[in-house]
Amino acid sequence: MTNNKALNLLRELGLNQLESEIYMFMLPQPPMTAYKIAKSIGKPTANVYKSVETLSRKGALIIEDGSSKICRAVPARVFLHRAEQNYHEISQKAQNVLKNIEVSPIDEIVFRVDNIEQVYTYCREMIERAKATVVIDAFPIPLQKIAPLVSKATKRGVEVFIEAYESITIEGTKITFIPIADRLVSQWGAQQLNIVVDGKENLMALLTHDGSDVLQAFWSNSLYLSCLHHGGRLCEQTLVRAIQARRNGASADEVISIIENHPFFITKAVPGQEELNRRYPIKKESL
Numbered sequence: 442m443t444n445n446k447a448l449n450l451l452r453e454l455g456l457n458q459l460e461s462e463i464y465m466f467m468l469p470q471p472p473m474t475a476y477k478i479a480k481s482i483g484k485p486t487a488n489v490y491k492s493v494e495t496l497s498r499k500g501a502l503i504i505e506d507g508s509s510k511i512c513r514a515v516p517a518r519v520f521l522h523r524a525e526q527n528y529h530e531i532s533q534k535a536q537n538v539l540k541n542i543e544v545s546p547i548d549e550i551v552f553r554v555d556n557i558e559q560v561y562t563y564c565r566e567m568i569e570r571a572k573a574t575v576v577i578d579a580f581p582i583p584l585q586k587i588a589p590l591v592s593k594a595t596k597r598g599v600e601v602f603i604e605a606y607e608s609i610t611i612e613g614t615k616i617t618f619i620p621i622a623d624r625l626v627s628q629w630g631a632q633q634l635n636i637v638v639d640g641k642e643n644l645m646a647l648l649t650h651d652g653s654d655v656l657q658a659f660w661s662n663s664l665y666l667s668c669l670h671h672g673g674r675l676c677e678q679t680l681v682r683a684i685q686a687r688r689n690g691a692s693a694d695e696v697i698s699i700i701e702n703h704p705f706f707i708t709k710a711v712p713g714q715e716e717l718n719r720r721y722p723i724k725k726e727s728l
Contacts, residue, residue: 451465468516472511567636568594575594578603582652583652584607587636603617617682631656686699
């Protein structure tokens with residue numbers, strides 16, 4: 442089982458099946474020729490010779506000078522460190538080459554997110570891209586995880602609205618605490634993470650109870666969906682604050698003030714809505 446897992450990981454690093462088998466075989470072995478490797482693992486000699494040469498170029502094997510061409514495995518920690526460095530260098534080169542290529546017209550999509558690493562990668566990238574507003578509805582585990590990213594965003598001047606389900610303080614944010622949070626978290630039996638940035642992109646994720654895996658998650662760059670998500674999340678937060686204020690003895694005028702100060706689209710600039718209006722200008726008929 443361990444060997445199969447190691448082979449799969451080596452393939453993910455860019456080795457093919459035979460290269461992975463040769464490297465795994467050679468790690469605990471003394472130096473030997475490619476011919477002896479082929480005989481030991483029962484693979485065609487010509488294929489093994491070719492794979493040995495490739496492994497040498499990839500930094501997994503060392504082939505000693507001389508007629509016998511003795512091969513030895515590079516220790517795993519050394520090979521993996523080199524592989525990591527190479528990947529980073531190639532990624533940087535690709536970024537430099539590709540950054541100036543003109544981007545094609547936006548293809549708005551709804552994209553399924555399949556694993557927890559992708560969920561938090563999307564969260565990080567979304568929050569780092571935020572220019573004006575981030576609206577969050579998050580259960581305790583994911584909110585704690587993204588809190589440092591949120592804090593950095595507020596220091597850039599981004600306005601952040603959070604609907605939280607446990608007491609938490611994140612400097613610079615506007616937090617609405619749900620009074621029946623325990624009941625809601627228990628009812629769902631899962632962790633939610635919903636976030637919309639600038640009314641331009643949104644992520645909705647339903648995670649397992651311990652927050653370690655994904656049950657359902659979707660990311661979208663649809664301006665219309667993101668604007669609706671933005672407006673809906675903010676309305677829920679304002680409604681909760683109004684209800685709490687009334688229950689705490691606030692006057693009707695105080696409750697009305699909470700509602701009147703709600704950041705509606707007509708009173709607050711939302712980049713996604715502005716872009717949507719530019720993309721689909723609607724000519725108003727004269728009355």
